[in-house]
Every structure is written in structure tokens, then in C-alpha cells.
Amino acid sequence: MHSFAYRENALFTFSVTTLAFICAIASFSDNFSNQTPSAQMEVSLTLNITARLAVTIYLEHKAEEMEVKARAPGKIILAGEHAVVHGSTAVAAAIDLYTYVTLRLPLQSAAENNDRLTLQLKDLSLEFSWSVSRLKEVIPCDSNTSSPASCSGDTLKSIAVLVEEQNIPEEKIWLSSGISTFLWLYTSIRGFSPATVIITTELPYGSGLGSSAAFCVALTSALIASSILDKTHREGWSSLDETNLELLNKWAFEGEKIIHGKPSGIDNTVSAYGNMIKFCSGEITRLQSNMPLRMLITNTKVGRNTKALVSGVSERTVRHPDAMKSVFNAVDSISKELAAIIQSKDQNSVTEKEESIKELMEINQSLLQSMGVSHSSIDTVIRTTLKHKLTSKLTGAGGGGCVLTLLPTVVSGTVVDKVVEELESSGFQCFTASIGGNGAEICF
């Protein structure tokens, strides 16, 4: 029934425990002879070691066949992108499109792969693997890994070496920072223990829907969950408690920094906590949405350089400070109004609220055009949806990327199907999504 290694392990454990016990008794009996401080310490020390040893081994036994799943949502920016960099308010929301992480800790008995850390990117059919000893060799072992701290430049360099050894195909080279983040988060939270990590996602990469943050949040959730002793959770998906959420968010933010340099923190916060947030000058406020919202999200599949778009807006602001300041003020007002409508407990009908949101989206889109971040592909989406009386707005950096179209509760399925058909025939990719749902969740 049990393999040889398993029985060996059990025997060894038993022997060591017995030995430790015998030593403890021996030390204890010393008490009855000449009591010296060192003898007392010896006893308690031995008992301590025994206890810890037992717990660790117990856990290892328990952990032998463990699988933890986690998922984290992507996000959209409802209003305020770009202007937020210049001090305006922005509103972001979680969407029900997820990145899933499965963390599989190997059987002690499995001869192969119980000394390797493997990362599988299922959607891309790519696998990356390192031996645990190689990891230990290269990555500095930092004892202070219980609390989130930024990844130091040196550590990042070491990790980069490990990533390079993987020979990532040239056209997928943008994966490197994500894989570095994976190595850093994993080793920081779980140390150098072997595992297989499997990633799948419903979010398109680099499209402004927060796929990298969802990755960081989902991964961190799985890692944190794996160290929780109480595994008797309810069936299905459940959220982490508040303390763990905070921890999760901090770690994910540090991970985002590796991928993005200077992220705002909006993406990981929305992904971790879900629902909606209001963001202004570094201050994040969680919002309680009081109305359902459905959006059509169209990925124009036009890649863009976010940094370039952001600096383009800054340069325009330098050339026309007064006009752009007013533009940013207008966006600020729009975001605030939007946040108010979403949370409002007014007697206004859902349709009335949707009408207001529609108009605010339209105004925000035009202001984004004034900033110079729209794109012909975005204009095509807008015109197509406008023909069917639907309002659209780019989300995120612009210059391509994704476009949001509000789907009012009264819109007919036929209209939506028609719009999707027209958009897809233009080469775009469409998803419908509910806005403001759950954040990070785990499942055992």
C-alpha cells in the first residue's frame, strides 16, 4: 500500500521522535541532580526542538498531497485614466474574468519532480522549471520573508539570470518579468520548496484589463493559502479574511512593481478586494456598488506603449498647461459623479442611473481624445456601437487596447449579438462581463 520511501520516512520520523524524547527525559532527569541553569535550558530547548520538529514533519506529511487553487479577477477603469496621473480621481472595478492559479505540492514519495519548481502557462503551452538547489544557489536567502518588502536590485538581477536560463522564445520575451515576479513571490513566501504551479487565464495579456495584477494576486493567494493550517474551508470558492487580504495586496503590489516599474496600486487592489474602488493621489477608497453593471469589452488587439502614451499626455500638458488642467478637472468631476451614482441609494431607477453613466462615459471618452490617447481602432468600435445607440469609452492606456460599451439592462440580446458580430468581423475580440464582483478567492 505505501511505498518504500513512505515507510522509510515513517520509521525515521518515529525513530527521531523517540530519540528526542529519550534525550528530553535524560535532560529532565538531570534536574534531579545538580541543577544548573544550562541544564534547565537544555531541557526546554530540547523540548522545543522536539515540538517544532514534530509539527514540521506533521505538516510535511499533511502537505504531501496538497493542492490549492486561487483565482483573481481582472479590472477595468470606469473613468479617470491618464488624468489620474495628474491628480484627478479615477474609478476602477473588478470584472468577472479571472486568472486561475493551481499550486500543487508534490508527494514526498514521488521520485521525480520533488526537487523542482515548475511553472506551467497552460494557455501558452509553455513550461518553465528549475531545480530547487539551483534556486537556492542563486537567490539570496532572506530571513525576513514574513512581511512584504520590495525586491532588491541585486535579488532581481539574480532572478533574471535564472529566467534567462529558461530560453524563452523570442516572441514571448515579454513573459520574462512575469516569470521573475513568479520566482520572487514564490521563494519569498514559500521559500525553496518544490511545487508545480499551473496558470490559466481568461484575460488577454497586455490589454489593460489587469492581467499581470490578477496573476500576482492569484499566485500570492495560493501561496498564502498553502501556509494556512486550517484547511477545513467551505466547499467551492471563498475569500480570504481581511488580514490576509491586506497581506496579499501588499505582496501583489511588490510583484506588480517588478513587472511595471511604478504601478499605481489600483490593479492589485481591485483584483484582491473586488467590487469597485475610487483612487485619487495615492488614496484608495473601496466603494460599495449599489447597481448591477454589464459591459461589453472589446479588445482591439492593437498593442501600444503605455509609457509613451502617458508621457505624450504629460508633454501636451507642458505645451498647453491651462487647457489640459481644465481637461483634468473635468475628468475629476466625472469620476466623482460616477462614483456617487454607483453607490447612490437614491430612488432613481436603474435606467436613469445608466443614462447618467452613459453620458459620463461619452464625455470622458471625448476628453481622452483631447488628451490625444485615442486611436482609429477605438473610433471604429465607438462608431459601430453608436449605430446601435450604445455608448463606448476606451479603458486604460488607450492607443488601442480595450474599449468598454455599457450594456443597459433593457438592451436586447439580439442587439448585443449584432454588435458583437460586427466588431468581430472587424478583427476585434469581444467579452461581456459583469462589473464589481468578487475579489481574490481560494479553493481547496
Next chain:
Amino acid sequence: MEVKARAPGKIILAGEHAVVHGSTAVAAAIDLYTYVTLRIPLQSDENNDRLTLQLKDLSLEFTWSVARLKEGIAYDSSNVSPSTLASCSSQTLKSIAVLVEEQNIPEAKIQLSSGISTFLWLYTSILGFIPATVIITTELPYGSGLGSSAAFCVALTAALIASSSSDKTRGDGWSSLDETNLELLNKWAFEGEKSSMGRNMIKFCSGEITRLKSNMPLRMLITNTKVGRNTKALVSGVSERAVRHPEAMNSVFNAVDSISKEVAAIIQTKDEMSVTEKEERVKELMEMNQGLLESMGVSHSSTDTVIQTTHKHKLTSKLTGAGGGGCVLTLLPTLVSGTVVDKVVQELESSGFQCFTASIGGNGAEICF
């Protein structure tokens, strides 16, 4: 005696709509004109008891006997002089309307009635009940936001004022009126505009007007989308949006105000900036203004089509005037090649639009004997 006058149309470079809410706007004359020829018959001629208006481009003619005019319009002999300016009273307007109706204007051209009323009022107020033939031709499309009605009023008034001035020994060709006459002209033309457009005119002419001295040549492609629109509805649409979202719209109007001021500054600047640098700035300001007009909700799919077409050729466009159709301006930088312009015009015309190229900021009203 024959007097000719011509007056240019106009475009709004920046600030339309927002100007209603207190922002600055910048308008400029374009070198597309309305021409008025005033022919006063010799005593011996036939037809020396009729007032005739010929609209050459539309092949329409309207005529009244001087006696009928005297009958129909309240005649105050002491009041006939160019320098005595008064608004057209509603009673006078009513009497004039009767005279216009008697002309049996074809149904399809019924929008001409107010213009013809204006003609009768301006003519009889400045020249009295003298027989004449007035011939109008224009390069400006009607009702497209290029100021065709104002150009009509101005050209007509210029001809009328010139004919009543005693000094006829002008040089050859076109020349401007002197300052006093220009002021008079402007006031009469304004009154004319008021009577033809009703009292809801944008407070553009009578607000604070600052004449700018342009220091840079500007060429524009003007595209007439030929989409008609209801200016009143567009203006009130913006006001309603401002009621629903006061802070956001207030900032939008502020942004437009800043843009107009910058445009005015760049046009007049004596800085060492190259023409191309100035054009780049104007381009960017036009792009921003267009975005802001869209946020006010006054753009239109036809406008978007023009913008996209010109954008493909790296040219920047902006609607001018009320929006909702009407005309679109495209800046033609000095460095742009003729081939590119031709291509753009070709694409636009194949979409059913009408294109003109025009120089901005040229002469105002001029007369010629």
C-alpha cells in the same frame, strides 16, 4: 450707376458653443465671398419704377414696384439715411413679410424668405424707395455655418452705403470702406442678421469683440458635410448637458477658453517661432478643441468621417460652427504637398462632401466702382 461690393464668409477657429457659456472664441474671415452688384437706373431707362433682387446662383428673381413698397412699408421720409440706425420693428417686419409672401417663393426655397425680408428692410432703410436692380452671387454654401447670411448683409449694406456716399472717385479694383463707414456697416449688418435670424443669435458680434492682427498665413480645407442641422437644438443640447453635469461642463468650457486664447496669441505672435512650429501648435489646439466639442455632444458621424479621412493623411480637423453636420476645417500646413491635398479632397468628395480651400484672415468688406 453701378456699385459692386463683396464680403467674406467666416469660420470659427476655436470656441464655438463654449462661447455661449462665457468662453472666448476666435473667428476669422475666409477668402470666399458674397458679391453684391447694385445697379441704379438712369432716369430714362425702363424699369425705373421697380426694385429687383436677382439671386444668380439659384436663378431666382424677385421684384416689387416702388409704389407697392411705399404702400406696404411704413414710410418715414425723415428717417431715410444710412447714418440713422434703428432696429427693425416687429410691425415693419410684419409688413415686409406680406411683401415677401406676394413673391410666391417656391416651397423648396422657403428658407430664403427671411433673407429677402432683410434685403427689403436694409434697402428701404438706407436708400429709401429708389428703383434699382440688385444682383447677388456667392461662393458660400447656405446655412453651412460659414456666415453666408452675414456676408450677404454686409455686402449688401456696403453697396448701399457706398452708393449713397458722395465721393465716387475711388481707385481701380476693390478697396475697403473707411473706419466710420465700417462701423456703420457693421451695425446695419448686425441689425440685418438679427431680423433674419431671430433674437437667439449667439452673442458673438455684440459681445466684446477684439480685432486681431494676424501674423501668420493660414490655409484651411473647408469641407461641407451638407448635413443640415438645427442650430438652436444643438445649442440648447449643450446647455442641458451643462445643467446635468455642471462641474464637468464648466471645466470643459474653461478648457475651450484657454484654447481660444492660445490660438489668438499664436496667430498674433511676433515670436521667433517658425511657421511650422506655429502650425503644429494650432493643429494640436484644433485637435483638443474638437475633443472638447465632442464632450459637449455636438459632433456628428459625418464630422467623424471627415476627421478620420484627413487623419489618415496626418491632417488635423475640427468642426466649425454649430456642429451636428455643417462644415469641418482641416489645417493645411505650408509644407503639405498638393498631391496629398488632392487625394484628401478626392476621398471626401467621393463620400458626398463639398470641399473648398481657403485662406484665413484676409480682407473684410470691400467695394468697387
